[in-house]
Amino acid sequence: MSQQYCTSTFIRRTGGTTQAVFGWSQRAAVPLSSPMQLAILECFVQAQTLASGYQIYQEWQTQPVGIELSTLGENLLLKIMQNEIIYLTQGFPSYLQxxxxxxxxxxxxxxxxxxAVNLPEFQATFQQLYELGLIVPxxxxxxWGDVRRWAPVCAITGFSRGTPIDRYYQKQFLQTVGDKIKGNILEIGGVAKDREFYDLNLAQITTYRCMNIEAGAGVDFVGDAHDPNMVMADSVDAILIFNVLEHCYDPSCVIDNIHQWLKPGGWCLALVPTAQRLHDRPADYWRLLPDGLTYLFRHYAQCNLYTYGNTLTVLATFLGVAMEExxxxxLATQHPDYPVIACVAAQK
Structure with a gap:
């Protein structure tokens, strides 16, 4: 049996511009500049398969429109879902009315x-719309294939299969902000093997100390980041805190302490998981989303947000799939609504 599809999108027409828009989403609008794109989207209101979609396209190719959309107003929002085209007269608020x-x-x-298009051209545009998420199964x-399962393929976030996806994105973040890791460095919550993974420019680093709540290899002193007296004020050039804030019962307190410990102009580089299974050491309190993470740094002089991930990599992360798979x-495709990790570079 042939795969069946349907259109699932909102279309906004404003003046001479037509876009696919995403309600209640941070995703940017997608311009629909090709008449063929709009044609295929409406064909799959009735069509279910590629073959029937192409047939309907040919049948409607020269038909007159059923209604001139311009008569409905300058700003037009259409919902094309569930085999219907609905005009939302008051915009998105009409979705529930x-x-x-x-x-x-x-x-x-x-x-x-x-x-006029041939079948390969039709298929190519269909594939483009499918990859954009405007046409869906x-x-x-x-x-569902191997995804239809009750347990992950790796219970330790992908380590048994290769490199965890969040580690791959962490490396991307470090490459972006590596120039800020210089002078006297403090890492909160790290261990020796983490430092090796970071692949830092050692020529920029004067001292590198690690504070953890437990003693271990690579831990220079045991301490709790909730305690403002653990580190001297205005003494550190850069502080790294990766995959730690979700374990802090009061992350706002920790971020304020970091601000106190940093020298003027110093940087805090923070990373939190937004899509990861629960993990119990020492406790797992929160999932800080991008808006919440940046709010914690509202008292810093500047705060730059970086997010990494998409629908596929979020799903793969929860399943324990490795980045090599x-x-x-x-991995590079980014969707603002589906980050695997959220990161901040914030300056005192």
Missing amino acids: PEQQVNLTDKLPLFSPYP AVGQIN LTLQE
């Missing part, structure tokens, strides 16, 4: 005439 919705499904086509058509393109 049926009396503010106008069903235009029986007016199709709305975007004809269509440009129909209900009941998702191929994904392509570089799959």
Whole structure:
């Protein structure tokens, strides 16, 4: 049986611009500048397969529109989902107000005439829309495969299969902010093997000390970052705190202490998981999302946010899939609503 699909998107028309927009999302709008894109999106209101979509495209190619969209106003928001095209008369607030919705499904086509295309061209544009998430598998058509399971493929976040995905993204962050790791360095919560993984520019570093709540290899002194007296004020050039704030019962206190310990102009580099299984050492209190993370640093002179991840890598992280099992393109694609980690470089 052929794979079945449907359109799932919002389309906004403002003046002469048409975009796919994402309600209640941080994702940027996607311009739909090609008439073929709009044509295929409305074809899959009725079509279910690639073959039937191409057939409907050909049938509607020269048909007159069922209604001139310009008659509905300058600013137009359409919901194309569940085999319907709905005009949301008051924008996104109308999504939950049926009396503010106008069903235009029986007016199709709305975007004809269509440009003439052959099947390979149709398939190429269809694939583009599918990769953008504007066309999706129909209900009941998702191929779950090995993902349909009760337990992860690796219970230790991917270490048994290769490099955990969050570690790959951590390396990306370190490459971006590595120039700030210089002078007297304090790492909170790290151990010796972490320092080796970071691959820092040792020529920039005068001293490197590690504070942890437990003694161990690479730990220079035992202490709790909630205690402001653990480190002398204005004494550190850069402080690293990676995968630690979720274990702090009062992360705001810790960030304020770091501000006190940093020299003027010093940097705090922080990383938190936003998509990771619970882990119990010493306790797992929070998942700080990007807005919450930046709020913690609101008293710093500047705060730069970095997020890494997408829908696929979030799912893979929860399953314990290693980064080596994904392509570089799959890892590099960023979706602001689905970060695996959130990072901050904040200056005192």
